[in-house]
Amino acid sequence: MTVLILTCAEDVTADMVVVRLHESGVPVVRLDPADLTDSVALSGEFGHSSFHGRLWAGGRLVSLGGLRSVWVRRPGVPAARAAQPSAWLTEESGQALYGMLRGSPARWMNHPDAARRARYKPWQLRLAQDCGLPVPATLITTVPGAAREFARRHPDLVVKPVSGTHPQDPPRAVPTSRVPPEADFSAVAYGPTLLQRRVAKRADIRLTAVGGRLLAARKATPAGADPDQVDVRFAESPEPWRPAGVPARAAAGVRAYLRGAGLAYGAFDFAEDGDGTWWFLECNQSGQFGFVEVDTGLPIARTIAEWLARPGPERAERPDGTGAAVP
Amino acid sequence: MQPFALDYARPAGETEIAAPYVYDAGLQLNVLLDGRVAARDHALLRELGTTTSTAGSKTHFDD
Numbered sequence: 001m002t003v004l005i006l007t008c009a010e011d012v013t014a015d016m017v018v019v020r021l022h023e024s025g026v027p028v029v030r031l032d033p034a035d036l037t038d039s040v041a042l043s044g045e046f047g048h049s050s051f052h053g054r055l056w057a058g059g060r061l062v063s064l065g066g067l068r069s070v071w072v073r074r075p076g077v078p079a080a081r082a083a084q085p086s087a088w089l090t091e092e093s094g095q096a097l098y099g100m101l102r103g104s105p106a107r108w109m110n111h112p113d114a115a116r117r118a119r120y121k122p123w124q125l126r127l128a129q130d131c132g133l134p135v136p137a138t139l140i141t142t143v144p145g146a147a148r149e150f151a152r153r154h155p156d157l158v159v160k161p162v163s164g165t166h167p168q169d170p171p172r173a174v175p176t177s178r179v180p181p182e183a184d185f186s187a188v189a190y191g192p193t194l195l196q197r198r199v200a201k202r203a204d205i206r207l208t209a210v211g212g213r214l215l216a217a218r219k220a221t222p223a224g225a226d227p228d229q230v231d232v233r234f235a236e237s238p239e240p241w242r243p244a245g246v247p248a249r250a251a252a253g254v255r256a257y258l259r260g261a262g263l264a265y266g267a268f269d270f271a272e273d274g275d276g277t278w279w280f281l282e283c284n285q286s287g288q289f290g291f292v293e294v295d296t297g298l299p300i301a302r303t304i305a306e307w308l309a310r311p312g313p314e315r316a317e318r319p320d321g322t323g324a325a326v327p
Numbered sequence: 328m329q330p331f332a333l334d335y336a337r338p339a340g341e342t343e344i345a346a347p348y349v350y351d352a353g354l355q356l357n358v359l360l361d362g363r364v365a366a367r368d369h370a371l372l373r374e375l376g377t378t379t380s381t382a383g384s385k386t387h388f389d390d
Contacts, residue, residue, distance in 0.1 A: 009350035012357050013378045015366035019356065030355040039352075058352040147331075159332050171339035174332055191330025233379075290378020294369045 002027040002062045003308045004055070004106070007073035008034070013290035014073045020305035031057035034076025036093045038083065044100045053100045067106035069308040072115065073286065107264070109308065110285050114262035118285040121162055121194070125280070131256035132249065133280040136271075137197040147185035147195060154197045155181060158230050162194045164282070175231035199279045204232040205270035207246065208289050209254055209263075210303045217292045218244035218272070241295035250278045257283065264307065346375060 003026055007014045014030070021028050031040045035057070044053035044064070053064035078093035079085055098112055110118070117123060128135050139150040140162060151157055160176040167174070178198060185193075207216040219232060220239045229235040246254075250270070258266055267287025270278040289300045348357040348365035357365040365371065372378050 005355075010346065010357065010377075012346070012348070012365050012372065015356045015364065016378075019364060019366050022356075028355060058355065159335055161332055166339065167333065167336065172333075172336040173339050174336045177335035185331065187329060187331040187334065190328050191332065193331045288378055290372060291376075294373050294378060 001066050001068035001311070002029055004028075004062065004067050004070045004101075005030040005073060006033060006070065006075040008032050008076050011074045013288060014071075016290055016293065016301035017071070017305045017308070020302050021309060024305065024309060026305075026309045027062075029055065029057055029060050029062045031055065032076045033078040033093065033097055034080040036079045036082065036097065037089070038081055042097060042100065044096075051103055053103070064100060064104040064106075067101075067104050068311060069107045069109065070101060070104070071109045071304070071308055072112065107310070109264040109304070111262060115285050118261050118263055118266075118283065119164075121164065121282060124283055127257055127260050128253070128280040128283075131253045131260060133253035133257065134277055135280050136199055139195045140192055141195075142189055142192055144185045144188045147188045147193060150195055151179070151183070151185065154195075156198045156200075157195050158198045160194050160196065162192050164284075173234070175234040178228045178230050198227075198230065199271040199273050200227070201271040201279075202274055203272040205244065205268075205272055205278055206241065206287075206292055207250070207254060207268040207270065208287070208292060208298070208300050209258055209266045209268065210300065211264055211307045212255065213303050214246050214251055214254060215292075215298045215300050215303065216244040216246045217241040217296050217298060241292055243296045243298055247276070247278060253280075261285070265304070346377060347371070 003021055005014060005018065005028060007030065009032060018028055018030065033040070036042070039057065041056040042054070044051060055062050055064070077090055078097060079089045082089055082093075102112075122140055125135050125138055137154055139146065141147055141150075157179040158176050159179050161174050166172060179195065202221050204219045204221070205216060206219075207214055209215075219237065219241050222237060222239055225237075254266075254268060257268075258264075261283075263285055265285065267284045267289060269281040269283075271281055272278055292298060293300045346357070346365075348359050350356075351358045354364070359365050359368065359371075
């Protein structure tokens with residue numbers, strides 16, 4: 001049975017997993033939905049109580065019934081590179097591809113429904129609370145007065161995008177940033193604003209969860225670091241990522257989070273405070289992992305490959321020879 | 328009329344660097360000019376930053 005990987009060609013992080021799958025002899029079909037109707041094709045026929053779906057990509061053919069798993073990594077917009085792309089064609093292509101894949105018995109990393117929900121940061125914070133993970137005091141508001149009141153109670157704040165996206169017109173980055181004490185919150189009225197109590201951290205934690213396996217890395221905050229440099233993604237640091245153990249409370253919380261979110265993969269960001277408490281910041285359901293593996297040697301790619309390569313669902317043969325997933 | 332969070336925005340930084348590898352549809356992997364698999368060269372990946380938590384932020388919001 002085959003592993004289907006949906007990602008763009010330049011995704012060298014996905015390559016780290018493909019290498020492992022090749023080594024173990026597991027068949028792989030990798031395609032970018034952006035290439036639909038160009039170098040990627042699909043066909044699915046619904047007959048008398050049966051369905052046969054197939055995909056073609058790069059000279060390879062795979063039956064949807066023969067998929068053991070689907071890894072949604074960094075797929076492009078469906079049919080974006082078609083000869084005559086359009087929003088309508090994208091919708092048609094997305095409905096056809098993902099709609100047929102949803103009928104496959106394959107396991108997903110991650111299922112599109114779970115992935116979509118898991119991107120909502122407010123939902124993440126609530127789920128983390130429910131799972132017993134410590135969450136810094138947070139306010140999301142368009143009301144300047146609410147922001148001022150929150151700042152009065154929590155004088156040391158950071159601000160970050162609610163969605164995690166960066167504006168593109170023109171291209172800008174919006175790092176998590178410290179809010180100065182004299183900040184004027186009037187502009188909160190012009191867009192939802194996420195304010196959060198700043199954790200005086202002694203380290204950043206990136207915990208990559210693959211199935212039930214937790215692989216954690218820790219980057220210590222350098223002595224004398226500028227407290228205004230909040231966002232580890234944008235701060236220069238001489239400290240490398242190093243492998244880290246996972247406290248029992250955090251491990252239990254992360255596993256509960258994955259169950260609650262229906263995720264097979266999640267990249268969790270925590271801030272470790274002076275007491276050693278891991279404060280939940282966010283969980284990216286398709287977060288990058290290559291940089292952690294490169295720095296730490298943690299076997300993340302191998303663990304993902306092993307999860308994807310696990311046998312697919314047991315199948316019972318129907319009288320017409322087609323397979324049906326056994327619940 | 329700019330949202331509060333955008334007061335903290337900064338230029339997106341350097342333009343994308345042309346990667347020294349190309350996708351090989353046969354292997355389903357990116358390969359370097361000398362034919363080696365790019366993903367096996369961790370020193371290169373570290374240098375290019377193509378696997379970092381800000382890579383891909385332009386098109387995907389999963390860092």
